[in-house]
Amino acid sequence: MSNPSESEIGAVQSLWRYPVKSMMGEALSLAQVNAHGLHGDRVYAIVDGADGKVATAKNPHKWPNLFAFHATFLNPSAEQTQVSSVRITLPDGRTVTSEQGDLNQVLSQALNRTVTLAVTMRGRVSGVQSGMPASWTAKAEEYWPDIEGLDQRDTVTNFSLPPGTFFDGAMVHLVTTATLTRLQKMYPEGRFDVQRFRPNLVVETEGEQRGFVENGWIGQTLSIGEEVQLKITGFSGRCVMTTLAQRDLPKDPGILRAAIQHNQGHVGVYAAVVRGGTIRCGERIRLEN
Secondary structure (H helix, E strand, O other): OOOOOEEEEEEEEEEEEOOEOOOEOEEEOEEEEEOOEEOOOOOEEEEEOOOOOEOOOOOOOOOOOHHHOEEEEOOOOOOOOOOOOEEEEOOOOOEEEOOOOOHHHHHHHHHOOOEEEEEEHHHOOOOOOEEEOOOOOOEEEEEEOOOOOOOOOOEEEEEEOOOOOOOOOOOEEEEEHHHHHHHHHHOOOOOOOHHHOOOOEEEEEOOOOOOOHHHHHOOOEEEEOOOEEEEEEEEEEOOHHHHOOEOOEOOOOHHHHHHHHHHOOEEEEEEEEEEOEEEEOOOEEEEEO
């Protein structure tokens, strides 16, 4: 039953999970949500054998083809106390799984670097040797393109991930259809496809809600269906990943340029889990007033 202090803002249009960081992920009809976000989201990552840094498409010069890899779970209905082994489809169409003894050799050959598939301890997956302890802090690199409006341009910087995770900033990321529609109008030559922004949750906004509506949600709580509550914690600043080619989407620096020019580089917001449960596509979303 809805709370009278809440107002309906729309519904869940789509749900997304990315089993391996910076690889293509899975569209879901429903998702289990716990303190770590969507169950199974970014529990795996590729780790560079040379410097120990986590592979990310944020540095496409070093990792030029991560978006050509596709990751799905072998047993997507695994209980929340564990995460399924993962299947990875390589750019040439071959598939490998985290249960294979030669997995790291195959991935190293496909990425042209010596790498290891790592898993966070919350994943509790057998068959992957490099489980990262909860206190371990992963490091990664980010390339800043030469686009006016960025504080740093044409340079690579290091950043740390939240301890014990392979997330960039927060456990849940969401974006609204209103924001994507607004950006499309501002830059009609571009394609503001959801997959460019890699959200967990796409909110289909309704009524008079137009423009960058989620900008006004910071500090407020969303109730989704009858169970899940998310606290909106901050803006989602965009990076070079949004400009990269993937599937039928072309490389387009104008995507990031439009976000910078019209919304200070923000597309969507981050959230923390207040109360877990199950989210289903089509469920109503309410904003705490």
